[in-house]
Amino acid sequence: MTKLHRIFFGGAAMMGLATLAAGSAQAWETQKSYHSPAKAVACYKKVHQPAQYEWVKRKVLVHHASKQVEHIPARYSVQKRQVQIRPQRVSYHETPAKYKTRVRRVLVHPERVSYHQTPAKYKIRTRKVLVSKAQRIAHTTPAKYKTVHKTVLVSPERIGWTVKHDKWGKPVHCKVKYPATYKTVAHRKLVRHARTSYSKIPAQYSYVDEKVLWRAAKTRKVVHPAKYKHVKETVLVRHGSRKKIVHPAKFKWVKEKVLIQHAQKIVHRSPAKYKWVKEKVLVNHGKTDWIRVNAPAGGC
Helix, strand or coil, X not given: CCHHHHHHHHHHHHHHHHHHHHHHHHHHHCCCCCCCCCEEEEEEEEEEECCEEEEEEEEEEEECCEXXXXXXXXXXXXXXXXXXXXXXXXXXXXXXXXXEEEEEEEEEECCEEEEEEECCEEEEEEEEEEEECCEEEEEEECCEEEEEEEEEEEEXXXXXXXXEECCCCXXXXXXXXXXXXXXXXXXEEEEECCEEEEEEECCEEEXXXXXXXXXXXXXXXXXXXXXXXXXXXXXXXXXXXXXXEEECCEXXXXXXXXXXXCCEEEEEEECCEEEXXXXXXXXXXXXXXEEEECCCCCCC
């Protein structure tokens, strides 16, 4: 038997088991069903093949790569440089502003307007109002139905799988043909359609008292004149001034130590060392295949 046949029969066995479980659950739910004895078509069992190994050469590390660090110190020299002792600064000479006192008329509160109101007057009158509108009421007679029964197909004729054990106790999967299954179902059939009739209810009215305007409110305008007073205040005669004076910066010469060459770090590296060794590696994993066998005594 080829590898393709083993894969095909293994997948067919698993699908057959799933179909068998679904068919069994569906057969229990059927109210009225028809059964016939199952007949074995083909049987299969598992065969195990061991794993395979071979010897190969592999490169392994003897000791890691290493490195040695050499430090070179920095180099300096002495140089002259001009530095600032005192920065440039600016000063100012202030001349104060000149003021005088004068009398001025100022507003205490502006002219304003107020209003005097006369309230509105009302009276009571009777009015006819609608309580409820005229209505049209619908009366519906429901539709009439009856129950009809018929026989329908639940599952068609199919091939399934069942599991048995041979004389050594190993599982054997057998292919079985199952007949079609039917059941009786009920549904509603319309005998007479629904009908609607209408009746009219006239509108209803009542009389109510309500408050209506008899004379509108009035408003009278009153003008209040503005009010003033005299006050003393200080006013500017001449603005103050400010003269700018610039004082230059002051410098001197100094000696300082400057860097000529930065400190350095030199790294000396030694490569890693390897050797070849033999080791056993897995070529093929062990596996289990399905093979076709004769049905066990007593049938499936």
